[in-house]
Amino acid sequence: MERLTPSTFKHHFDPQRFPKATCLLVRVEAPNLLRCPIFENKDTSIRANTLWCPGELYGTFQSRSPGLLSEGFMPLGHAEVRFLTWWSKLPPREYYQVTWYISWSPCSECAVKVATFLKSHSNVSLSIFAARLHYHQELKNRLGLHRLVLAGAKIKIMDLQDFENCWRNFVNLPTFQPWKKLQENCREWTIRLQGIFRNAMDRLTSETFPLQFNNMHRLKKPYYSRDAYLCYRLDGPQSAQRCFWYKMKEEKEGNPNLPTETLDPAFRPPQAVEKVVCHFIHEIESLDLDPVRKHSITCYCTWSPCPLAAERLVSFLKAHRHVSLALFTARLYYHWRGGHQEGLRLLAKAGVHVAVMTGKEFADCWETFVDHQGKPCAPDVLHALDSRSESIARRLQRILGDTPNLLAEAFGDLQL
Numbered sequence: 364m365e366r367l368t369p370s371t372f373k374h375h376f377d378p379q380r381f382p383k384a385t386c387l388l389v390r391v392e393a394p395n396l397l398r399c400p401i402f403e404n405k406d407t408s409i410r411a412n413t414l415w416c417p418g419e420l421y422g423t424f425q426s427r428s429p430g431l432l433s434e435g436f437m438p439l440g441h442a443e444v445r446f447l448t449w450w451s452k453l454p455p456r457e458y459y460q461v462t463w464y465i466s467w468s469p470c471s472e473c474a475v476k477v478a479t480f481l482k483s484h485s486n487v488s489l490s491i492f493a494a495r496l497h498y499h500q501e502l503k504n505r506l507g508l509h510r511l512v513l514a515g516a517k518i519k520i521m522d523l524q525d526f527e528n529c530w531r532n533f534v535n536l537p538t539f540q541p542w543k544k545l546q547e548n549c550r551e552w553t554i555r556l557q558g559i560f561r562n563a564m565d566r567l568t569s570e571t572f573p574l575q576f577n578n579m580h581r582l583k584k585p586y587y588s589r590d591a592y593l594c595y596r597l598d599g600p601q602s603a604q605r606c607f608w609y610k611m612k613e614e615k616e617g618n619p620n621l622p623t624e625t626l627d628p629a630f631r632p633p634q635a636v637e638k639v640v641c642h643f644i645h646e647i648e649s650l651d652l653d654p655v656r657k658h659s660i661t662c663y664c665t666w667s668p669c670p671l672a673a674e675r676l677v678s679f680l681k682a683h684r685h686v687s688l689a690l691f692t693a694r695l696y697y698h699w700r701g702g703h704q705e706g707l708r709l710l711a712k713a714g715v716h717v718a719v720m721t722g723k724e725f726a727d728c729w730e731t732f733v734d735h736q737g738k739p740c741a742p743d744v745l746h747a748l749d750s751r752s753e754s755i756a757r758r759l760q761r762i763l764g765d766t767p768n769l770l771a772e773a774f775g776d777l778q779l
Contacts, residue, residue, distance in 0.1 A: 367535070372529075376521070376529070377542050378551075379548055388533045393460070444476055458487075463491045464492050464521065465494070466495070468493040468497045468504075470507065471501075473507075474508060474511050482514050493552075493556075499559065502641055505559045514649070520556050522546075523549070567594070567734065572728070572729060574587065575592050575665050576663075577693075593607045595660055634669060637669055640676060644675060663724060664691070666693075667703075669706065674706070676688070676690075689716040692719060693748075693752075695707075695758060711763050722746070
């Protein structure tokens with residue numbers, strides 16, 4: 364096999380560098396097969412978007428099985444997609460353990476294609492070791508990584524041992540000498556990856572639930588951030604449940620040397636309320652629900668959807684007529700603003716059951732989505748949540764009503 368030079372390996376995989384290319388090193392393990400190909404897509408121009416230009420494949424394929432030794436032509440495109448194209452040459456009945464060492468984590472488009480590949484190839488397990496994250500501040504790329512995990516892929520940032528393994532298999536020198544600040548940079552990228560995956564969980568903690576689903580109009584000291592949480596339960600032929608959350612005020616991440624969030628000056632970073640809805644929609648779409656069968660989804664939200672989130676939900680439901688949605692919210696998000704009110708009315712007109720969480724829904728949310736260790740939700744907590752929900756429900760009813768209450772809306776503008 365043609366191996367990388369030390370300088371080429373450093374250029375692509377040193378986390379302190381940001382090359383305009385993606386290099387993918389692949390190890391495929393199977394009872395009768397061992398191949399170590401190298402895929403690369405090279406940048407040939409300065410781009411105004413995040414997609415890489417077509418490049419070239421270099422390296423050789425080695426096999427222990429007769430008839431599989433080849434250096435076939437590969438189509439141009441992203442390294443991950445070219446790997447999938449090459450994969451069609453392998454015997455379909457083997458079980459394969461695939462390891463990727465990749466200089467940039469997959470973009471959103473590649474993540475979708477790889478996730479689809481994994482779902483249709485139950486005989487393949489994939490572990491991805493990334494040197495750095497590709498435009499990780501863009502929501503679509505974060506969701507792409509989640510989609511890969513849902514499809515069964517394992518994703519982690521390369522550590523020192525991974526660099527040594529990669530060097531041993533793909534570089535033409537025997538000993539790896541760690542680059543300057545390698546472990547420090549690996550830890551920083553690991554923290555960022557953990558930050559992406561912490562936005563999705565199977566259950567909330569018993570401490571989180573009363574704080575985040577607290578429906579008091581104004582918090583008392585000590586103050587804290589009431590963030591955007593969305594817990595969904597899918598009922599029907601396919602069942603699933605999950606929780607998503609994003610901070611209302613995202614802390615500034617990172618490093619001035621990181622790639623900018625986007626090259627599009629018109630880009631508007633989505634707010635937390637929109638992010639949880641996008642995450643929810645992306646996950647439901649990734650489940651590939653049977654369009655012939657009926658599916659019902661129940662969502663419990665800490666904040667009602669913003670206008671853009673409402674539009675996204677309506678578009679999703681129009682494209683998935685076999686899905687019905689009931690959305691219960693603990694609090695109304697900027698309910699005094701006309702655009703937010705119109706977003707809620709838009710959801711109701713699209714057939715979404717929009718309602719305020721009462722004691723019944725709070726209890727169900729606790730039982731379904733909280734890691735309560737068998738303990739019931741405290742009765743005084745449920746009673747307080749239920750009693751405060753009455754005024755919120757009346758406010759929502761006025762918003763959704765056919766005849767607007769102008770006096771109530773005027774008071775709403777005062778944010779009382």
